[in-house]
Amino acid sequence: MKKLLLIALLGASAFPALSQPRRTTAPAPTPAPAPLRAIADEVSEANLRATVERLVRFGTRHTLSVRDHPTRGIGAALNWTEGQFRRFSRDCGGCLTIVRPSDTVTNRRIPTPTLVEDMIAIQRGTGDPNRVVIITGHIDSRVTDPMNATSDAPGANDDGSGTAAVIEAARVLSRHRFAGTIVYAALSGEEQGLNGGKILADYARAQGWRVEANLNNDIIGNSCGADGVCDDATVRVFSEGPRWQGHEDLAARQRSLGGENDAPGRNLSRFIDTLADQLSLGLNVRQVWRNDRFGRGGDHTEFLNAGFPAVRFSVAIENYDWQHQDLRTENGTVYGDTIDHMDFPYLRRVTQLNVAALAALARAPMPPEPTVRGGVSTDTTLTWADVRDAVGYMVRWRRTDGNNWEESRRVGPAVSVCGEPPPSHPCAPPLNQTTLRGVRVDDWVFGVSSVAADGSESPVASAVPGGAFRPYAPPPPPPAQ
Numbered sequence: 001m002k003k004l005l006l007i008a009l010l011g012a013s014a015f016p017a018l019s020q021p022r023r024t025t026a027p028a029p030t031p032a033p034a035p036l037r038a039i040a041d042e043v044s045e046a047n048l049r050a051t052v053e054r055l056v057r058f059g060t061r062h063t064l065s066v067r068d069h070p071t072r073g074i075g076a077a078l079n080w081t082e083g084q085f086r087r088f089s090r091d092c093g094g095c096l097t098i099v100r101p102s103d104t105v106t107n108r109r110i111p112t113p114t115l116v117e118d119m120i121a122i123q124r125g126t127g128d129p130n131r132v133v134i135i136t137g138h139i140d141s142r143v144t145d146p147m148n149a150t151s152d153a154p155g156a157n158d159d160g161s162g163t164a165a166v167i168e169a170a171r172v173l174s175r176h177r178f179a180g181t182i183v184y185a186a187l188s189g190e191e192q193g194l195n196g197g198k199i200l201a202d203y204a205r206a207q208g209w210r211v212e213a214n215l216n217n218d219i220i221g222n223s224c225g226a227d228g229v230c231d232d233a234t235v236r237v238f239s240e241g242p243r244w245q246g247h248e249d250l251a252a253r254q255r256s257l258g259g260e261n262d263a264p265g266r267n268l269s270r271f272i273d274t275l276a277d278q279l280s281l282g283l284n285v286r287q288v289w290r291n292d293r294f295g296r297g298g299d300h301t302e303f304l305n306a307g308f309p310a311v312r313f314s315v316a317i318e319n320y321d322w323q324h325q326d327l328r329t330e331n332g333t334v335y336g337d338t339i340d341h342m343d344f345p346y347l348r349r350v351t352q353l354n355v356a357a358l359a360a361l362a363r364a365p366m367p368p369e370p371t372v373r374g375g376v377s378t379d380t381t382l383t384w385a386d387v388r389d390a391v392g393y394m395v396r397w398r399r400t401d402g403n404n405w406e407e408s409r410r411v412g413p414a415v416s417v418c419g420e421p422p423p424s425h426p427c428a429p430p431l432n433q434t435t436l437r438g439v440r441v442d443d444w445v446f447g448v449s450s451v452a453a454d455g456s457e458s459p460v461a462s463a464v465p466g467g468a469f470r471p472y473a474p475p476p477p478p479p480a481q
């Protein structure tokens with residue numbers, strides 16, 4: 001009886017009068033919800049410039065540089081960043097909690113035990129505070145020799161630009177309220193081995209945070225290369241395909257069921273690409289379907305290692321003469337990461353996209369964790385557990401060689417099935433299910449997103465092994481016979 005009731009209720013809400021999948025054609029992007037564009041427009045180019053100027057004035061922010069000098073070195077830079085977060089928190093009635101996660105690190109680029117500290121501000125969510133989105137940039141800088149902790153290392157673009165985006169995001173978003181928690185993080189130790197990223201990922205795990213996304217910003221403030229090629233209308237978003245965390249267990253399941261292009265980080269990349277189109281900022285996303293630039297790395301990698309979805313933002317055109325270089329002129333070529341090489345209107349657009357993405361993610365519910373079945377069948381069925389604060393879901397699918405979601409169907413909320421009144425036991429958890437008639441599972445990749453009451457939609461989580469927005473855990477072994 002209860003089962004019948006469940007089916008009847010789902011039949012009313014989850015199976016719209018469609019026998020054939022409906023093609024959604026959207027020649028022009030749907031505009032972003034007005035509040036997102038309005039929030040993005042609060043980002044100030046003047047503030048970004050002032051922050052980078054201030055960071056450069058610390059001389060060097062090398063992780064091994066002086067810690068106790070009032071105006072020079074990594075210590076002074078971290079203290080100044082803390083002061084910014086405290087100022088924003090005062091303005092929002094104490095809405096930010098400021099913490100310095102740290103570790104004492106020794107490695108091939110940190111020869112003696114050294115305290116590596118991150119500076120983070122936590123804006124606790126009002127609805128689902130354990131769901132966390134994190135923006136990161138690295139505050140440490142370097143010159144040609146990664147061990148040189150005393151020469152001037154302005155690090156204007158690498159990564160004063162990302163740190164300025166983090167600080168400006170905190171200023172703008174702390175004036176608003178969100179269901180989920182947002183963490184603003186200036187990391188150190190990046191140039192010495194991604195230490196700050198690992199410290200924060202470990203901290204997130206220790207807090208029990210459900211990290212939905214890490215948006216890492218590293219080198220986001222120039223638009224021209226050494227060869228004169230310029231592009232100030234594109235930002236690259238790097239994402240891993242098969243997820244690294246759990247890959248040994250996943251490999252066999254993904255070979256059978258797919259998922260090579262559907263790690264949660266890849267779906268985060270698709271989400272940001274679509275959002276950029278909707279925002280009309282004059283900034284396109286070029287999704288780069290690899291974890292980072294060729295043979296190089298960044299702090300988001302440590303989040304991915306911990307199983308947290310993460311992407312890296314970086315400029316469309318890097319200038320290799322202006323990063324990791326001693327300040328000098330050689331044969332007429334100017335080397336060094338100085339502020340005069342930066343493009344602040346471009347940095348503003350990239351920061352706007354980050355701020356809108358953080359707001360969109362923190363407003364929307366968590367993505368569902370769908371599963372799909374339909375082998376040797378003419379129909380495909382998706383099933384997923386209800387998601388907190390979701391009032392509906394979007395089932396999406398695309399060709400296996402399609403780069404973004406192509407087809408969609410809206411599915412209404414599930415309805416709990418309770419015992420006869422008065423309920424003698426708690427309601428059964430709602431289960432959502434939809435069947436796509438005439439859609440062969442072999443030829444498509446499927447996913448589902450959650451939709452909140454205000455229309456905010458989460459990223460799509462793909463119905464593939466390892467597709468869920470949480471650390472991967474192998475499925476339990478089948479019960480013994």
Ligand SMILES: [Zn+2]
Nearest residue numbers: 158159218219
């Ligand atoms: Zn960097």
